[in-house]
Amino acid sequence: MDRVITLDLEKQTVREINQFLHHDLGETSARVEILNPFGVHNIAVGRDAPVDVDIRGHAGYFTAGMNKQARVTVHGNVGWSVAENIMSGEVRVKGCASECAGASGHGGLVVIEGDASSRCGISMKGCDIVVGGEVGHMSAFMAQAGTLLVCGDAGPSLGDSLYETVIYVGGAIHSLGADAREEPLTADDRATIARLLAAARLERDPGSFKRVASARSLYHWHAGADHKAYS
Amino acid sequence: MCGIVGFLAKTPELRANLGEFVVPMLTCMGDRGPDSAGLAVFESPTPGLLRRYSLFVPRSDYNWSDLRGRLMAHFGGEINLIARERHALFTAGVDAATFRRHFESHEPELHLLSAGRSISMFKDEGHPKDISDSYGFTKLTGTHSVGHTRMATESAVSPAHAHPFTAGEDFCLVHNGSLSNPYSIRRKLEKKGIRFETDNDTEAACRFLEWRMREGNTLEEALRQGFEELDGFFTLLMATANKLVLVRDPFACKPAVVAETDDYVAISSEYRALAHLPNARQANIFEPVPEQIYSWTV
Numbered sequence: 001m002d003r004v005i006t007l008d009l010e011k012q013t014v015r016e017i018n019q020f021l022h023h024d025l026g027e028t029s030a031r032v033e034i035l036n037p038f039g040v041h042n043i044a045v046g047r048d049a050p051v052d053v054d055i056r057g058h059a060g061y062f063t064a065g066m067n068k069q070a071r072v073t074v075h076g077n078v079g080w081s082v083a084e085n086i087m088s089g090e091v092r093v094k095g096c097a098s099e100c101a102g103a104s105g106h107g108g109l110v111v112i113e114g115d116a117s118s119r120c121g122i123s124m125k126g127c128d129i130v131v132g133g134e135v136g137h138m139s140a141f142m143a144q145a146g147t148l149l150v151c152g153d154a155g156p157s158l159g160d161s162l163y164e165t166v167i168y169v170g171g172a173i174h175s176l177g178a179d180a181r182e183e184p185l186t187a188d189d190r191a192t193i194a195r196l197l198a199a200a201r202l203e204r205d206p207g208s209f210k211r212v213a214s215a216r217s218l219y220h221w222h223a224g225a226d227h228k229a230y231s
Numbered sequence: 232m233c234g235i236v237g238f239l240a241k242t243p244e245l246r247a248n249l250g251e252f253v254v255p256m257l258t259c260m261g262d263r264g265p266d267s268a269g270l271a272v273f274e275s276p277t278p279g280l281l282r283r284y285s286l287f288v289p290r291s292d293y294n295w296s297d298l299r300g301r302l303m304a305h306f307g308g309e310i311n312l313i314a315r316e317r318h319a320l321f322t323a324g325v326d327a328a329t330f331r332r333h334f335e336s337h338e339p340e341l342h343l344l345s346a347g348r349s350i351s352m353f354k355d356e357g358h359p360k361d362i363s364d365s366y367g368f369t370k371l372t373g374t375h376s377v378g379h380t381r382m383a384t385e386s387a388v389s390p391a392h393a394h395p396f397t398a399g400e401d402f403c404l405v406h407n408g409s410l411s412n413p414y415s416i417r418r419k420l421e422k423k424g425i426r427f428e429t430d431n432d433t434e435a436a437c438r439f440l441e442w443r444m445r446e447g448n449t450l451e452e453a454l455r456q457g458f459e460e461l462d463g464f465f466t467l468l469m470a471t472a473n474k475l476v477l478v479r480d481p482f483a484c485k486p487a488v489v490a491e492t493d494d495y496v497a498i499s500s501e502y503r504a505l506a507h508l509p510n511a512r513q514a515n516i517f518e519p520v521p522e523q524i525y526s527w528t529v
Contacts, residue, residue, distance in 0.1 A: 038503055038507065057512070060503050077516065080486065098486070098488075137521065138482075
């Protein structure tokens, strides 16, 4: 059985714990348990090694931000900007996430088993985000690459000013943002959905999702197409 | 940034120890607002014409017992006055409008922070922890409370610019965010004879809502008009004699989280201010959605 290293936020500061994770832990097969998070911010940010970290309770803002390689699981809810700028690895939230989950993420997988609040996946740049429940308004705003898979409903202005991120929604879409449009679901889409559901360990019918992608009318410059200034 | 906290006690035990629950929340939110802080508490209403007043004076050597003597000589009857540092709380059988006029003409050094049958209020410059200690917030009792920790972004740091803001009687408001049209609201209200005490944006929201309530709207109706009138970012937490009310702007730019149990409703900008409350992990914890009015009655 793997060795378990237990850290306790009632006995150590978040800075001491993060310094331990960055500098003292080294290459290890040990699993790290962090107890008593009590909503503290910045827990397990910037970890860059393939270690398993379990946070037992509700965590605060920026949990597992800038994560590389590590697999971080929060056994509770998280505040704003969980896994913001994630580069690789996996960040899993067993409860719900507040705003900006997975914001600007470049790679890796973010799983929110409950609901995610507004601006989920804002400006995401290549990570995948899977939400078991709903997402709030303006999710995937200006999202550039990667996939946002929402099993439940999506709030107002989904995918506003979207670039190349593709969004899949299992429930109802309150409204689409500017330049986001619903498109037919292809066999490739179903394969992508099945892959993400398997990675997130969620069971849903891949054929029951809607695909939302960019109409690409905002970010292509239509120079000369309808230019009346000199005519 | 700024932090907000609110607490509504549902049981007599919690009401008797209200300050014990609110102070750690306020101190925790000192990280979001270290330059000034304030707290309003609401207790059972005073009977008849008796009113509670909270006063502030911007110096520490003020002679409050002389003031009591002057007020009793002027108005007659008993005046019960408790002084704490630069604040005094007192009860008197004099209506708020008369008192306000009296202070403006006879006691210009004093600021009337709040008036009503239920509300008492403190606010001052300094770290929320120091303010809580110097005014003995842990000993406060009451049914519900609203607090604020300020990090000033749009107007001066002064006790008068600290939150909560009050208008009328038994109404106060704290704000996390910034309004972009406080001056147009202010000009509109000033034309109706409503006077302002500071250049703070939150005061405009507070006076707007109180004006609507004075015109016959409920607070909920006033807030629906507020969604049309107020432009900017806001999480607003308000209290009346028997209610705690919470709203977020249409984009939910500023945070709020609620924890409710059978014993209390607790509100804060961040969960960590609620995390140490009794049974917080078993509480119903949720994030208010934009433009929805959340209201709890004592």
